[in-house]
Amino acid sequence: MRTLIIQLVLIAATGAIVWRFLSGVGQRSQAVRRIALLVFGVLAVASILFPETWTMAANFIGVGRGTDLILYMLVVAFFSFMATTFKRSRDADIRYTKLARRLALDEAVPPSVHRATTAVELPSDVTDDREDDAPGKV
Template identity: 45%
Template sequence: MWIQIILVIGVIAVGLFFTRPTGSDSHLALRRLFLGAFIVVAILSILFPSWLTWAANFVGVGRGADLLLYALVLAFLVFVSTTYRRNVQVNRRITKLARQITLAHAAVEDAELNRKRDGES
């Protein structure tokens, strides 16, 4: 019984932590919906462990633990995929900013050289 209380509190705490707005996440509403569904399923699985076995049998998996493992592998793959895509986007932005900074520095140096040249003539 104590483990159920601890696990439910842990799931809720992690859920609240991950639903905090970051200010830069454009898919925050969708993430909150999926996380809310995860929290409900996690709490039901903790409070009613036989429910997970029933759900596993319903979809053709032998045990609830196997179903949980498959779901976690799928969630991990989605996480890796979205993290990779986000990394690619961030790298593109950094490259674009580096180019813009380089061009701005070149323009400033060119303007300084022109001023020096005009001052000498």
């Protein structure tokens, strides 16, 4: 009876996780991700109901125990998650950099306007001195 209760709790938790990911409003989930999630949910429920299946699969493959096989599969899944997350993060960084550059260029003050607003009127005696000191003048 104790095993049945834990099985029901684990199946309910797995179902809640799958439902949360599939029923999200406004999510841009790809079809492959949804199918993979459904497969994961089915495998999780099957693993809960028939735990000896993993041991038989592990023995068939040559791994000692079913728990070891599950651990190996989770390590591979974790590394694939890390790789895709890193790639997605890198792509987002590139997009943000391009966006920031585009905004900087769009909001920049044109050079002609910038020179006109920052130019300072120099007194005529300073202007004359600068012309006399200019290179090439004799």
